[in-house]
Amino acid sequence: MAAEANLTRDLGTGLSIDFTEQFGQRFRTLTELLGVQRTIPMASGTLLKTYTSSVTLDGTEVAPGDIIPLSEVKLEDGPSQEIKWDKKRKAVPMEDIQKYGFSRAITMTDNKLLNEIQKGVRTKLLAQLATGTTTVSAVGLQAAMAQAWGAVTAKFDEDDVQVVSFINPFDAADYLAQANISTQNAFGMTYLENFLNNRVVFMSAEIPQGTIYSTADGNLVAAYVQMASGEMAQAFDFTTDSTGLIGVTHDVNKQRLTAETITAYGLVLFAERLDGVVVGTIEASPVPDAGV
Structure with missing residues (x-):
């Protein structure tokens, strides 16, 4: 007998x-919102360097023909991260496959797994x-955000800065x-x-209340x-999409009668210049003196 047509x-x-x-x-979508300009493929085990920078310009007025004094540019290494397999x-x-159907049972649990992977990143x-x-x-959200914006803009004053922030x-x-x-x-994240x-402000309960993280979009890699x-x-x-960010495969374990989803990826989203990351504190309004 011929196989039935349109089999899945x-x-x-x-x-x-x-x-x-x-x-x-x-x-x-996340990287577009954040304005991430560099998405770089690397080998597993690569150390991702961060740094702080400072420039000291020599202000001497140089006479014609004199030696031009050196200005000092410092790049100091910050903590590094290793890009590891996750x-x-x-x-x-x-039992769940029988209860919900194969596709629905896998999809429901895959969505939960996907959310946890996002959370890890x-x-x-x-x-x-x-x-x-x-x-x-500064006192209050608006004033603290303004101070953070000003500090980021000052750190990247030679660039066309767009500020991104994260708050509780x-x-x-x-x-x-x-x-x-x-x-x-x-x-x-909302x-x-x-x-x-x-440019964009993300909200996450993982950020301590009363704290703001701000940086320039070009500082994120x-x-x-x-x-x-x-x-x-x-x-x-592994199955991947055009980005190649994550590999996924589905298989069955006949000894346990389970359908499995296996994922592997190495992905780090980070700020390259730590002095370009501003940590802001939202201070409470002072309590009026009851005697006044």
Whole structure:
């Protein structure tokens, strides 16, 4: 008997394609919002360097024919990060596949896994931004954001600076309650565009309340291991999208009667100049003296 027409085949590959396309599109959206200008493929194990910089210009007025004195430019190394493999695996048992259907059971749990991978990328970024070496403080969100904007602009005064910031959602709540501003979502974070002179402001509960992280869009770099080609893609039959940011494969474990999703990626989003990262503190309004 001939095979029935229109059979659905290679569903695992289809699910892998959907996973990688979702992750790639979400990450592209994030980097476009942040204005990331450098997305660089690197080998696993590469050390990602950060630095602080300073320039001291010699102000001597040079007479005709005299030797021009040197001005000093300092680049000091900051903490480095190693781009490492991040591997994840999850399994759906036969019972859930029977209960929900194969495609739905895998898709539901894949979405949860995708969200956790996103969280890991942004958690590392926020942890690094917390080590910024420039600090400001002011009373209230608007004043603190203005100080942070000014400090970033001063650090990159030779560039066409667009400032991006990260804040705790509770710090924005009072302000947003009184303003006609719509929020959007990307990569698991709520964000505001063109807010208080910033290109974009992201909100995350991972940021301590009363704290702002601000930097220039050109200071952010994405480094990743290319998953779309090479020995690993051949050895493990990874599916990737056009970005090659993440490799995904779906398989079944017959001994355990589970359907598994396996992902591998090496991806770091970081600020290159730590002195160009401003850590702002939102101070509370002073309490009036009861005796006054």
